[in-house]
Amino acid sequence: MLPSSAVFGGASLLLLLLLLLTTTLSITTTASAPIIGLDSFLTQQARLDPQASSDSFLSLSSSLKKSLSLSHHHPPSISSLLSLQLSVPVTVKLVGPDFPSSAPSILHSFLSASISSDNFHIIAPFSPHLHHLSLTHSLHLDVSLSSSSLSSLLSDTLRSEVAKSPSSLRSPLLSVPYSSIDQIIRQDFEKEKPVQGFFIYLLNLGASKSKPYAYSYGFGDSSPAFTKCLGSVWTGKDRYLWIDLAAGPVDYGPGLSGDGVLPRGEFHPLAALHGRPKSQKALLADLASLVWSAYQVLLVPSLRIPVPFENSLIIQFIHIYGSDSKDINGLDFKSIERTFMDEVNDGALLLGDQSLSFKTYDVRYSECSICSFAISRATTSYTSRYLFDNYTLIVNEYLDSKRLHQILSESTDEFRRLAGFPEEDFGRVLPVYVFDLDFNTILLLDRYHQSVAFKDMVVAVRTKNTQTVSDYSCNGRHVFTQTRELERPLVGSILQSMWGVSPTHLLWSPRHNSTLVDYTWSVGQTPFGPFSEISSLSFVQKDAARRNVLLTSLNYSITSAIDVLESIASHGGDRKLLKQNRHTEFIQRWNLFKHKLDKAVSALSHLDFEMALCFLRSSDHDLYAIHSLIYQASQELEASLVCFKDPPFPWTSALMSAVVFFAVIFAYVKRDKLFRNKRKQF
Ligand SMILES: *[C@@H]1O[C@H](CO)[C@@H](O)[C@H](O)[C@H]1NC(C)=O
């Protein structure tokens, strides 16, 4: 009898232990592992409701809700919100016979030593001095040698192109059309598809070292009046770029003085192969710095301005014309519209159900007194001395864009009346004021610009004057500005104001606490800067446009969630503020919210912008619910605090304590009797 009961007791103890063990195990696994079924639930929701218009929390199964309330792997903390990081996958391909087999690993080690994670930066934030977002990015690098077939195909093509190219008296560089090389590289890139990430091809083909060459990006050659800038890089429409290290050396930048010049010397990494021979290590260090610069400027560029999400984007061209006949040469609004709509139809620039529309309004300069007032108020002059026979003083006029901006902002109503444009209630409206003046003198904005972007408008100007020599030079020759050609400058400015896309030569540097200028990437396919003539967009601008909106929205969600947490903390913590039911819902909502943010960041890392938007919108429902939970709870708490402020004399509790007090005294007096009675039982 006795032994069998002992066996039973032992077995049940073992069972109990086992049970305990499994429950603790399951608790620890839910704490660290992802919640089973949540991802597939969210993916299904994203498919059913791509705009995330309904609150997915309401259709969660009870088991998912339960594991969301159990799981504490997202404890509500500010630090977890501030540690969201995008990974940026980059594949570097070394093309050419001269790269040793150790090159990939050396380049990899140089780059991982020099690039740590960093915040996304903003050149012109709305709140001054806060030039970064809470989100960080980090490079995920893969370096490999490319196949020898690619490199020999490229070498052969290059050799024949160089042989074909006529030598020119104007330039020491032979010009090779970029497209001959680009189509081969594009094919190689296509073969890699589906790719998630960016490709950087570094070409060192070793061909025709005797004849220096560089790439031309347009039609025709340089002439006395047109400088075609030759370069050695190309950024594709798809996510790849290539750099031909053997091309050049090229130089372009400010002609007289200023930052950002790309020098002919051997110190710039683009000229790594030129000049004195270098050791392999020194060459690879230069290449690492080139990849680093491409990463900063092209792959994670600074935001020009923060750009909130809006459903409808409207661009209003306001053409203020002076002469009787409108000349659309160089100012064809339809062609600007086409540049953007081509990208939109390709699935770039816009997100989700966003729409983009263009409207054109005309204002006659002679009938617009505010226009002539604005021009005369903004006209400023500067003097400079040029050496002709002697040093001659020259006085030039220009428009002060900031003053013009101020007058135009203050007289929006007047323009609305004159041009007859409606007041748009919804969406983001970007007015583009184009002063098409009947003057014969040169009039540029801030001395150098045909068009200037502000966060709420674009201002552009042209006069009858057709060209001027700019302060920039390229391969030893001055760059001319075709002052009547406004289409490309307008495309660049609209990209800045509407989508916060930074010009290819601007970068915010937190170390310098200022904007840096570097023209390295300003040749080839970019709508920005004086060295290119191309207004089509590369992947750099197309990605930046959508990424900027998503980053701004993500940052907004983070800020809003931090507000909630701070409000909870000011009420003494979540357990104090929230009663049981509410606390459970809060934890569930928070876990779901944080999970969706993580999913949005991961979608951004995979460059799946639509999915990122969907998760972000879906997370807004949870954020809203959290806000209202906290709001209700804090209202009730404050209401109860108000009740306690001037409490009436608590008769009931006073009576109760009196009763208890006397009972205790009574018990104390009678304690011997009471305990004796109890003791009897044992
Ligand atoms: C400078 O040269 C210009 C013509 O090039 C002449 O008109 C002017 O008088 C000269 N000024 C002086 C101070 O010599």
Ligand SMILES: *[C@@H]1O[C@H](CO)[C@@H](O)[C@H](O)[C@H]1NC(C)=O
């Ligand atoms: C950066 O510069 C601005 C003014 O130019 C200054 O107000 C600010 O304090 C500076 N920030 C840092 C971190 O030095």
Ligand SMILES: *[C@@H]1O[C@H](CO)[C@@H](O)[C@H](O)[C@H]1NC(C)=O
């Ligand atoms: C980004 O988030 C941080 C932290 O929440 C906030 O301080 C900052 O103002 C936000 N920036 C923008 C542009 O929204």
